[in-house]
Amino acid sequence: MPPGIYLDGNSLGVMPLSAHQAVLRRLGEWQTQAVSGWDEWFGLAETLSPALGKLMGAAPREVIATGSITANLHALLATLYRPQGERRHLLATALDFPTDVYAMQSWARLHGAELRLIPSRDGQTIHEDDLRLALGPDIALVLLPTVLYRSGQRFDIARLSAVVHQQGALVGWDAAHSIGAMPHDLHASGADFAVWCSYKYLNAGPGAPGGLFLHQRHHHLAPALSGWWGNEKETQFEMTTQFRPAPGAAAYQQGTPPVLALAALEGALEIFEDLDLHALRARSLQLTDTLIELADLHLPEMRVLTPRDHARRGGHVSLLHPEARALSAALRARGIIPDYRSPDILRLAPVALYNTEDELRETVRVLRGLLDSGSHREVDVSGAVS
Ligand SMILES: Cc1ncc(COP(=O)(O)O)c(C=O)c1O
Structure with a gap:
């Protein structure tokens, strides 16, 4: 990794x-x-x-x-x-x-x-x-x-x-x-x-x-x-x-x-x-469920765009925030790699093969800190392509 x-x-x-x-x-x-x-x-x-x-x-x-x-x-x-x-x-x-x-x-x-x-x-x-x-x-x-x-x-x-x-x-x-x-x-x-x-x-x-x-x-x-x-x-x-x-x-x-x-x-x-793709999907849903719950609880100012219904949800969770670009760059500067889609979406993909619930909790904790301190606004966002 x-x-x-x-x-x-x-x-x-x-x-x-x-x-x-x-x-x-x-x-x-x-x-x-x-x-x-x-x-x-x-x-x-x-x-x-x-x-x-x-x-x-x-x-x-x-x-x-x-x-x-x-x-x-x-x-x-x-x-x-x-x-x-x-x-x-x-x-x-x-x-x-x-x-x-x-x-x-x-x-x-x-x-x-x-x-x-x-x-x-x-x-x-x-x-x-x-x-x-x-x-x-x-x-x-x-x-x-x-x-x-x-x-x-x-x-x-x-x-x-x-x-x-x-x-x-x-x-x-x-x-x-x-x-x-x-x-x-x-x-x-x-x-x-x-x-x-x-x-x-x-x-x-x-x-x-x-x-x-x-x-x-x-x-x-x-x-x-x-x-x-x-x-x-x-x-x-x-x-x-x-x-x-x-x-x-x-x-x-x-x-x-x-x-x-x-x-x-x-x-x-x-x-x-040799992978059971149904098990892979079940694990992916478990991770995105956890992330959505954490976002609802700790990041009320970031709206979850991803459908909550399992049948209508893919493998990533998108959070809407007007400062998504700066938040994405600030997370990267702190060793957490999300991506950003213009103009206001932060995408987080907890992948069944390798991500854990602890990583999601840590990511949400860092995001909460950024939103509280506003320190993401100091990060240079020029030059990044994603
Ligand atoms: C839905 C979708 N279609 C197409 C592409 C890109 O297509 P290509 O592989 O031709 O660059 C992407 C790239 O991220 C994508 O997300």
């Missing part, structure tokens, strides 16, 4: 020893085997699919470790978003992470369509009725977050996927804030696709390759943005001009994978191999 109290696993998880060891192992292969290392690295991403499938509740062929959320969204939208007649517009939420909105805007623009955003009634959460209201015969595809990155509101993937499908649209999910924090059942939920990153609760390190899920019912489609790494393995090195898509999600790979970064994911996934 880094020194101090680390509560930022929803932004960048800590480094598992198994990730460190896997990177060293792959570095060693590069050093001693050079190009011959490719015999081993060639199918590395595919070897991770069973572990990713377990995390996402999907068949190994429905998932692949590749790209970033942004790149994977573009690849999936290029293939699945097919505006036809009146059914041509895209739908997302007004509280989505910006990159999701930018990617959806790009595709709406390319097709001369609109990206509609489901409004938020309170600026922090999305009401499910507003999704129903926004759906209609002119919506072709909907992208939703499994958990909102600011407030931590969680959505029911199966229920809302069914709502979207009833209206005749496709639905995809951004699972950045749920993968590795709770179990998923993507295949059974009927969702058409999902994207995620691996640097948060999966602990695969800065810039680790993300991943995507494509439901089996879409595996007959050829990816619209093809590259040689999405070719079937058997014929990839025949180097012909004929693209033969790999089976399933693997066809959405494009170029040569970043092997050293993939190695960190390979090592990080070992932690989840």
Whole structure:
């Protein structure tokens, strides 16, 4: 663990020893085997699919470790978003992470369509009725977050996927804030696709390759943005001009994978191999319950934005305060690592794998002291990016 109290696993998880060891192992292969290392690295991403499938509740062929959320969204939208007649517009939420909105805007623009955003009634959460209201015969595809990155509101993937499908649209999910924090059942939920990153609760390190899920019912489609790494393995090195898509999600790979970064994911996934994801989720809820109780009791001037209902809560707790930025910086200066989201949210992620109740009590105690003394106002907040 880094020194101090680390509560930022929803932004960048800590480094598992198994990730460190896997990177060293792959570095060693590069050093001693050079190009011959490719015999081993060639199918590395595919070897991770069973572990990713377990995390996402999907068949190994429905998932692949590749790209970033942004790149994977573009690849999936290029293939699945097919505006036809009146059914041509895209739908997302007004509280989505910006990159999701930018990617959806790009595709709406390319097709001369609109990206509609489901409004938020309170600026922090999305009401499910507003999704129903926004759906209609002119919506072709909907992208939703499994958990909102600011407030931590969680959505029911199966229920809302069914709502979207009833209206005749496709639905995809951004699972950045749920993968590795709770179990998923993507295949059974009927969702058409999902994207995620691996640097948060999966602990695969800065810039680790993300991943995507494509439901089996879409595996007959050829990816619209093809590259040689999405070719079937058997014929990839025949180097012909004929693209033969790999089976399933693997066809959405494009170029040569970043092997050293993939190695960190390979090592990080070992932690989840024998883990009961329901137990992990139960522990996460225990920790966020404790944090919410402590905040209610000791920090009345910081409003808890995160839903209290377990079914509607992700893995982090967000506290609202006009001086959140200074409070975040002051906590960091005291060895407690939260993060801050503009303009007024302090996010604390007690991660089931490594945080404790004592750490939460200490964090709340320090926050109380800062609010009482006002000393956070003296901390320099310039230059920080989170
Ligand atoms: C919900 C969500 N989507 C997307 C991203 C970032 O996407 P990418 O991996 O393409 O940088 C983040 C990053 O924190 C996120 O929280």
